Amino acid sequence: MAGNKKLEAELFDGQQNTGINFDKYENVVVESQGENVPPPLNSFDDCDLGPVLINNIKLSNFSTPTPVQRNAIPIISSGRDLMACAQTGSGKTAAFLFPMIADMVKNRIPDGRQHVGGTGYRSSFKVFPTVLVLAPTRELAIQIHQEARKFTYRSHIRSVVVYGGADSKSQINELERGCHVLVATPGRLIDMMERGKVNVSAIKYLCIDEADRMLDMGFEHQIREIVTQCPEAGQRQTLMFSATFPKSIQRLAEDFLYYYIFLKVGRIGSSTETITQRVKWVEDTDKHNALLELIPTVEGLTLVFCETKRMADHLEEFLYQNNFSTASIHGDRTQQEREAALEAFKTGVVQILVATDVAARGLDISNVRHVINYDLPHDIDDYVHRIGRTGRAGHDGFATAFFNEKNGNIASDLVTILEECGQEVDSWLVEISNRFSSRGTRPRRGGYKPRGGGGHRSGSSFASSGGYYQGNDSSGGNYGSSGKNWW
C-alpha cells in the first residue's frame, strides 16, 4: 500500500527508541522449557517478517530485537503456543505482534467482515477477527492498539480497540470497517459479542497480555466465557505474556494452552537492574512532607502510587497546592478524564501523575524517571509492575517506596527483589523481613492483610537519608540465576 506522510508522522514521530540501551538486557538468562524449541534469532532480518513490517520496524527505530523478541518471535512463527515471562519494559508487545502481523500480511488474510443486514450506508456487519489480544486495563488496551497501528502501517491489516467506559457506538463503527486485530478489555468484548458485533470463532491467535492478572479471580470467569467461543486449544495459537506469573496461575494457564513452550527471560516476577530502588521508613503522618522533599530529587516525570481512589484525589490536590503540576488517574474517573490525565502526563504537560493500580501494568511512558510508592501494595507482584513503569527499554529509572509498620507483610519479598537486582538493602528492612518470615506471614493475592502492630522504628529516618541516588552504580544484580521461588 502507498505511504501516507500525515499518518506516518502521526504514528512514528517522536519515537524515542534511538539510544535505548538494550545492552543492559544482554546478559539476562533466558530459559525455555518444552519440546523442539526453535532457535532464537539474532536480527529482525533472520526471520521472514516481510518488507512491510521490516519497514515499520525501521520507522520505529528498532535496530535489534530484545531478548524476549529474539526468543518469542521464532516460537510464535513456528506455530507453537507460548507462556512467556519477561521483565517489565523489555519489548513484549512487539514480540507477540510481529509474528502475527507478518503472517496476516504474507497470507493476505481478509478482514473477516460479514454483512448481516441493511443496505448502503445502513449496512451492518459482524466481524470475525483473526487476532484477539486481551488486556486487563483500558489504557493498556489502547496502548497495544497504538503499537498494532504502527506495525500494520502500509498493510491491509486493521486493528480495532474496544474497552469499557467509552462510547460503544464509535467502537462499533470502527469494527464495521473491518477488523483483523481486535484488542479488548474482557467486559466490553463480551458486550460486543452479545450484541452480535464480534464473533471470535475464527480467531487464529489468542494473546493474553498481563496473563496472571487476567487469570486471577477478577477476570477468570470472563476470560473463560470468551475462550469457550474461540476455536479449541490446538486449533488456535495461544500466547500468554507477563512479567509476573505465580505458580498457581501458571497451572491455571495450562488449561488454555496446547503443546506449549514456556519461556523465561530473567527471573519471573523480578525487576530489572535499570531501576535504582530505595525503601525509606516513613510514618503515615510524615508521608506528605517526605513526598514534597522527595519529588525534586529526581528530574523528569514522576508517578506516585497510592492505595485508594480517595487518597489519589487528595494527593493530587495536595501537590497542586504545593505548586506541582499534577494529574491523577483512578477507577472513579470517567474514561475521558483517565485518558486526558495520561495524555497530559505523557506529553509532559504535567510532571506528576498520582495513580492507583489502574496504572500499574503495562503502560509504556518512555520518560517516567521516578516511581514513588507512597503506599506500598500488599502483593509483591504489584510492586514489580508498578516500578516497571520506569527503567523501560533499557533507560535508567528510580523507584522509592515509603515503608512503615503496616508493610511488614511485603518486607521479605521486597528484600528478595532488591537483592536480586543488586540494590542496597537497609539492615532495618532485613530485620523486619526476618521477623515477618519467622511468623510465616507470606502475602497472598487478596489474602493476608497486615494488622499493624509491632511499630518498628529503626534509625533510618527519612530526613537523615538525603542525596538518595548519588553514587549508585546498581551493579551486580543477577536476576535469572538465583533459581529461588518466592511465591
Ligand code: AMP
Ligand atoms: P513493551 O515492553 O512492549 O511495553 O516495550 C517497552 C518499550 O520498548 C516500548 O517503548 C517499545 O517501543 C520499545 N521497544 C520494544 N522493542 C524494541 C526494540 N527492539 N528496539 C527498540 N525499542 C524497542
